[in-house]
Amino acid sequence: MAKKKLPPVMTRAQAKAAGLKRYWRGTPCLKGHRAERFTSDAHCVVCTDQKFWAWYDENKAHVVAGVKAWREQNPKRHRLQRLRELPANRERMRQWAKDNPERYSQSCKARNHARRSRERNAPGKWTADDIDKLFDQQKRRCAACRVSIKKGYEIDHKQPLSKGGTNYISNIQLLCFSCNRSKGSRPHEVWLAERSL
Ligand SMILES: [Zn+2]
Ligand SMILES: [Zn+2]
Numbered sequence: 001m002a003k004k005k006l007p008p009v010m011t012r013a014q015a016k017a018a019g020l021k022r023y024w025r026g027t028p029c030l031k032g033h034r035a036e037r038f039t040s041d042a043h044c045v046v047c048t049d050q051k052f053w054a055w056y057d058e059n060k061a062h063v064v065a066g067v068k069a070w071r072e073q074n075p076k077r078h079r080l081q082r083l084r085e086l087p088a089n090r091e092r093m094r095q096w097a098k099d100n101p102e103r104y105s106q107s108c109k110a111r112n113h114a115r116r117s118r119e120r121n122a123p124g125k126w127t128a129d130d131i132d133k134l135f136d137q138q139k140r141r142c143a144a145c146r147v148s149i150k151k152g153y154e155i156d157h158k159q160p161l162s163k164g165g166t167n168y169i170s171n172i173q174l175l176c177f178s179c180n181r182s183k184g185s186r187p188h189e190v191w192l193a194e195r196s197l
Pocket of ligand 2: 142143144145146147175176177178179180
């Protein structure tokens with residue numbers, strides 16, 4: 001992780017007066033972190049972060065179960081909350097990925113691995129030949145919008161693997177990039193219905 005540049009040195013009183021949430025007082029904490037302090041309690045932000053994650057690791061199962069229970073009991077509010085938080089979450093993810101390139105690439109790998117193992121467990125298998133045949137059957141056009149896909153296409157599971165779809169060629173279609181992005185992980189029918197709204 002890249003070393004963060006520290007802001008100019010100031011006292012806690014100055015930070016309070018300036019309405020800052022954190023300040024850098026120019027000296028490391030007892031554990032030697034050259035990091036900012038929280039204006040509220042003068043604690044080192046790195047120590048606080050470490051304490052939080054230690055607590056989280058201890059209580060993870062509990063926290064996750066609690067969140068899950070709330071979501072199940074409040075499905076509508078959960079959906080609304082997610083929609084409301086989507087832009088901010090995306091921005092936060094992007095920033096986090098920038099700040100933690102290694103952990104980001106690791107989490108990508110993990111996600112890909114999960115996807116691959118799901119694919120391995122899904123019944124059925126297609127080959128490059130099957131895709132070639134499909135390409136001709138579709139007359140080299142996107143299965144949804146019929147735009148030419150001669151220059152490139154994406155292999156899509158009509159019924160997503162994550163929703164119990166198979167890996168048989170009958171469940172595969174070739175989409176242009178923009179249709180594939182728009183479809184996401186929705187089943188084909190759901191996507192078509194939503195598109196025609
Ligand atoms: Zn510290
Ligand atoms: Zn298309």
